[in-house]
Amino acid sequence: MPELEQSLPKYLQIAAYIRDQILRGDLGAGDEVPSERQIAAHWDVSRPTATKALEALRTQGLVESRRGSGTYVLDLYGLHRRARERYQRASQTGRIYPPTERAEIVASELVTAPAHVAEALTLPDGARALRRQRIVFRDDRPVEISVSWYAEAVAERAPLLKDRARIREGTVAYLEGATNRRARHGHDRVSARLADEDELEVFGLAGPAAVLVVRHTVYDMDERPMEFAEAVYPPDAWTFEETYMIH
Known part of the structure; x- marks a missing residue:
């Protein structure tokens, strides 16, 4: 303890x-x-x-x-697991997901980085980036849709990112070994928006419906971005941030 x-x-x-x-x-x-x-x-x-x-x-x-x-x-289907909890689990167990969860990689492709992705990864306009999309299931129920983005140069040094196969230790741990860059900290920005048609279908929602969106950036020891990810959760998803003293 x-x-x-x-x-x-x-x-x-x-x-x-x-x-x-x-x-x-x-x-x-x-x-x-x-x-x-x-x-x-x-x-x-x-x-x-x-x-x-x-x-x-x-x-x-x-x-x-x-x-x-x-x-x-309690049975917490509405609970979403943030990157922070998954990093902790991976460092302790070597696996990023608990036994009741699994991820399916549904896309992995090099595309022109959207403007907000290029900004997050400090890429020039028009640069290509690897887009890796997954759906996370808990007891076979979809609970998260996420897309991770990597600079093309990073993807070349970490070829498993291009495969539509699970990286059991997690992409950040894999990146550290493949690129010899050490992750230092992550930054999360949380917001909400209306779900698009694909998200409505995956989550089985009747639109219009709001979804929770977490934009997550991982930085190395030199404050250079290693990964940028966008995770989308159904409208009943929740988590806890911190407890602090007022007086």
């Missing part, structure tokens, strides 16, 4: 640790989370603190308590 810090109450730090396990998919729907007694022992905190940690998870809609049984992860 990580050490507790002074910046946040202990119960919130414990809740955040368990929440991250749920967001990564380490704990799936129906899995039992640690009990109050287990939390108190593992984290060396009081039972009331452990109780408040589980209550925080219940308030966030992540778990439910069953009298005489325990506390269990």
Whole structure:
């Protein structure tokens, strides 16, 4: 277990640790989370603190308590996993998706980069980029449509990107090995818009319908963009960002 810090109450730090396990998919729907007694022992905190940690998870809609049984992860079809959670899972397990999820690569092609992609990847106007599109399924239900973009020079050094096959460790981990560039940080920009016809069909939505859009850019140690991705989620998708103190 990580050490507790002074910046946040202990119960919130414990809740955040368990929440991250749920967001990564380490704990799936129906899995039992640690009990109050287990939390108190593992984290060396009081039972009331452990109780408040589980209550925080219940308030966030992540778990439910069953009298005489325990506390269990809810069925979270509306939950979307951001790149942050997938990077954490890949670094710990070597696989980017949990057992209940899978991705299908539906396109991988070199095309002229749209203006916003060229800007994100710092490419000149009219430059080509590799467009790699995937659909993510959870229990065979589509929960995400995403397109990753790479500069043509990067794609030449990382040839597996051109194949319509899964890269199990994740594209960023693969890029690091293929290009000898180390990813330093990612930047997410979240917005919403109306779904297009293809998105309505994949998600089984009756239009018009709003979708959540996350634009994600990965930068290397020299602040150069390695990957730009756009992920689209159905209208009931949600996630948690952070917990912070006001007073």
